[in-house]
Amino acid sequence: MSGRGEDLVARLERVMNPGLARVYRFMGLTQVEATGRGATVIDAEGVEYLDCTSGYGVMNQGYLHPRIVAAAREQLERMAMSSRVMLQEAPIALAEYLAQITPGDLTYSFFVNSGAEAVETALKLARAATGRVRWVSTTGAFHGKTLGALSVSGRPLYQDPFRPLLADVVQVPYGNLAALEAVLDERVAAVIVEPIQGEGGVVVPPDDYLPGIRRACDRVGALFIADEVQTGIGRTGYLFAVEAAGVVPDLLCLAKALGGGVVPIGAVVGRPQAWRMFDEHPLLHTSTFGGNPLAARVALEALRVTVEEGLAERARQLGGWFLPALAQVGARYPDLVAAVRGRGLMVGVEFRTPGVAAAVMTELFARRILVVYTLNNERVIRVMPPLVVAKADLERVVACFDEALSAVAAWAADLEEGDPGADG
Ligand SMILES: Cc1ncc(COP(=O)(O)O)c(C=O)c1O
Structure with missing residues (x-):
């Protein structure tokens, strides 16, 4: 030591x-x-x-990564944060690139600072788009530790000290399509799942799971939120893990490697029908740091590196x-x-x-x-x-x-x- x-x-x-200090000492780490x-x-x-x-x-x-560090340096010396009054190109360019590389008609982006915040945003978008209040999630899921994200996560150890969490979350076993179909009805705003559960123990669902969720959501008019905070940005052998299943979710949550290991940034990318929240009130959901020029410029370079390499x-x-x-x-x-x-x-x-x-x-x-x-x-x-x-x-x-x-x-x-x- x-x-x-x-x-x-x-x-x-x-x-x-x-x-935590006790844990470090115990591990001798x-x-x-x-x-x-x-x-x-x-x-x-x-x-x-x-x-x-x-x-x-x-x-x-x-x-x-030298290209990502160079992009950070260049943006840092020009303008790191924004007045938030005038237009900024960096977040728009990032959203354009995301619209180009994400599957199907995933078109609109909202930028945040972490995975949990991306999940929070997606949950709100789903409520606003459907007018419904129920969410369906899976046991063993990890979507973050803010109250909303924790409510749809699937581990009592992290949840119980903070109950009551959000009401009207129904949890079903991960990978079991029949169990999910059984609880899906017209009251459900969205189903949220990880294409492969990361913190749940790297759990790969059966091949028909994601396509089945897509069909089941379409049947009752619920949105499909894919949490790709961990599986995204090339990790699973696809730029986005949903691509392996040929599925287009309504909302795609990203964070972690989106920042290229240099900045914290998260994003929700959505299809037009999932984006109603901003139609009537563009400031209904906001984030001071979300999509700041430094993070956005770096994320764009991180994505380009991922694609081009x-x-x-x-x-x-x-x-x-x-x-x-x-x-x-x-x-x-x-x-x-x-x-x-x-x-x-x-x-x-x-x-x-x-x-x-x-x-x-x-x-x-x-x-x-x-x-x-x-x-x-x-x-x-x-x-x-x-x-x-x-x-x-x-x-x-x-x-x-x-x-x-x-x-x-x-x-x-x-x-x-x-x-x-x-x-x-
Ligand atoms: C799938 C998934 N969603 C959300 C999160 C939460 O991300 P953050 O820790 O950036 O809030 C994580 C973190 O491990 C995750 O793996």
Whole structure:
């Protein structure tokens, strides 16, 4: 444990989050990050780590992509924030590009600063467009932690302390079309789902799920909100994960990698019929920082980089090799590994217990590989490297995964004994 790290944990404890400080101490995790390049994070002592978390899905284009940094510099020196009185080109150019690259007639964009805020906006747009008040969401879902987004999320641990949440949210099991159809009627404003559940444990639904939701929504006049905050911007081997299913949602939520790992920005992109909220009252929903010139210019460059460098195709190709390679290793440790699943470079490894997941994370960290468990399921660690990662780095991950499992296998029985069990 470095002295600098210990000092930072003590300061964090005094002025930010004492409970989190205890977690850092318990994990002995006090390395201080200094910078990053591509898929690599470098700590204050110059030690390099391969980042297989992408900062929770933010770094699809890699750390400090030169084109994205140059765009940020250029805009920063010209005009970072806006008077908000005069016209600004940057957000309009970003909305134009989003209209061009998103599927179908997704046309209009509203810009915010985070994933949760994108979800909040989509929920309000759906109410205003339909005049209805009920939302349908799925168990295990993660849509953010503001009150509205939390209301449609699917984990009691994060919800119960804040009840009552929004009334009239109906939750159904993820991936089960019949269960969803059974609760869909003319009272429903919108169905909100992730095309692949990220924090729920990288859960891939059956192939007919998203097309089925689209049909079911059309039948009762409800809107379909696709939360692509984590799956979007090339992660799953498509620019947007709904494309794999050939589905056009009414509202598409984006954030995380939309900012190119350089700025925070989120967006809701909508079809014309979902955009009624702004028809009568253009200021019914607003955000001071939303679509500011700096964030908008950087996001446009991040999207261009993603498209022009073919990062979605790269995720598909690398993932097509990487996922089966990890699964092959996992299959040799059936007492530890329950499943390896995902799409593109959105990969989840499900372990038999949260204790095994934590032990494997520690072993990988010792081998300078960063992974982290999913927020709604501690038995699953996500392996989500930046899409610019080199194949040789992924080969190292596979080899280290094998070493880590073999080390954990030696003491897994002891770990499981005192384990409280999974609650995800
Ligand atoms: C699918 C999904 N939606 C929404 C969010 C919330 O995003 P934020 O943390 O930027 O509010 C997340 C964050 O992990 C997410 O994965």
